[in-house]
Amino acid sequence: MQIILLSGGSGKRLWPLSNNTRSKQFLKLLPAGGDATESMVQRVVRQIRDAQLTDSIIVATGANQKDIISNQLGGSVEVVSEPSRRDTFPAIALASMYIADKKQCSSSEVVVVMPCDPFTEVGYFQTIEKMASEVEHGKADLILMGIKPTYPSTKYGYVVPSQQHNDGIAFSVERFTEKPDEKRAAELISQNAFWNGGVFAFRLGYMTDIVKQQLDVNSIIECYDRYAELPKISFDYEVVEKASSIVVVPFSGLWKDLGTWDSLSGEIKKESIGNVVMGDNNSGTLVINELNIPILCEGAKDMIIAADPDGILVCSKEHSEGIKSLVEQVKSRPMYEERRWGDYKVLDHTLADNGYESLTKQLHLKPGCKISYQLHHCREEVWSFIEGEGIIKLDGEETSVKAGQVVRIKKEQLHGLKAITDLRLIEVQLGTNLVEEDIVRVELDW
Known part of the structure; x- marks a missing residue:
């Protein structure tokens, strides 16, 4: 079994802790035993491992979340990054082509797609096992998980099952209803409708055939290069509601969307x-x-x-x-970001009348981690080391650095940094157009 976790969103309802790069699934606020805490995505990956569903987990995400996923999950998952943000159908299409091409899985391989952040319990993952079994036994081309509603929510789509066709595990699907008003939601619940939990299971070939009908591609590289040609549409609209062979497997246990401070605070x-x-x-x-x-x-x-x-x-x-x-009325750059090497906080940003800028950050590198060997076109940098030891690489030469030292990096100068111990420094960027995109990476791992 291959599991695709969908990771996206901007987490505006959990501001200020969440932003475009640190969405709600990355907030390390959930109890994890003792004084330890974990994020939603860390919790879900741990639960998948504990349930022994599979060792193969692929996170489908945008480029802006690659670093924080690497920081929190390390090498325990594979990451497929969209070249541009579109919607769930293109993201699942790209991840499916990755599984088929890079992982060389057969067309009969079972693939399960799910969100990366549900707050749930072991029965949820047992239901995923049932869904995979339904796929393996050819019960339908597409299997959905239906969450038993606990109240008439207007936030979720509903799946109305057909009571006439079921095998004791899965029900045929009669129809879908997208985010009804409260009165209609109550009517749907009286008809034994389920919430659409955003969990899908299918054979790999089912999805790659759909992709090839749209793009006529055979590799992940081709799919990546032509990604913009895929329709910007949800998986529900493009695949689920068009499927001719589809069933739903119910789940009635604990399931919460911790998408507001009210709901999240109840679990802290x-x-x-x-x-x-x-x-x-x-x-x-x-x-x-x-x-x-x-x-x-x-x-x-x-x-x-x-x-x-x-x-x-x-x-x-x-x-x-x-x-x-x-x-949505607040217009500012993220002041805190997690990266694959550690994290940084913005301490100050000044813009002069002539357009000259200064941006001051505090960087923390974890032991053994590196900032890529890179250069900048529009800025110079001053690094003041305040804690720990590391190695700096400037124009091909490596030198030891430690707390108390100051290094100036010129525009266009190649530079990289490796932490030997926990390493903290103050970085002052000076120049124009001080944006994260002003990076030319020569070597990611030098």
Whole structure:
């Protein structure tokens, strides 16, 4: 079995901790035993391993999330990155071609596609096993997971099963209804409809045949190069609703979408995280602080208070779902990012009247990790090392560096950095057009 995890989104409902590069699935807030915490995607990958479903997990994502996936999951998963952000059908198509071409899997291989961030339990993964078995026994070309609704939600699509055709495990699908109003949702639940959980199972050849009908490609490289020709459409619309042979397998256990501060706070077993002092008169309030300055909280009831370099949120749990429209009014670059080598925080950004900029960051490199051997066209950099030891490579020459040293890197100068121990430095970028895209990577692993 091959499992494709879909990773995308901008996580605006969990601002300020989530942004375009650190979506909700990457927030390390869920309890993982003792004082340890894990992110949603780390939890799902761990659960897949614990259920012994497969060792083959492919994350389909955008280029902006590759580094944070590498940082959190390391080499335990494979990553297929979209050349441009489109929708779930192109992403699944590209990942399927990767499985067929790069992994050389046969057309009969079972593929399961699922979100990377459901909050669920072991029965969910046992249901995936049932779905795979239905595929193997030829019950249908496409198998869906149907989540038993717990209330008439307007956030999910519904799958209405046919009661006349079932084998005790799977039901034939009568019809789909996309995100109804509350009254219609209640009617659908009375008809034993399921939520569409976004989990699909099929034979690999089923999907690659669909891709080849659209693009006439035979390799992942061809599919990547012609990716923009694939329709920008969801898998549900392009494949599921057109399928002639389709069944749904029910799941009735724990399943939550932790997409708002209200829902997420219910799974965080602490009242505060970070540099926080809580008084004695708070009730039902969660405070998360990723800043160095303290937050003092007293007399707050059913509130969410979250602070990080991207901003500060103060809202009631009841209205936390409504912050998305407010976040869309905020125009700023991400102030914190996780990378494959560690992470960085933006400390300051100054723009002069003549267009000259300075951008100050604090970088943290994990032991053994490297910043690629690269150059910049529009900026010079000053690195001031404040903790640890490492090796810097400048124009082909490698030199040891440690706390207290300062290195100046000119425009167009080739440079790379490797951490021997935990390595921290202050990076000051000076120039014009200070954007992350101003990087020419010569060697990723030097």
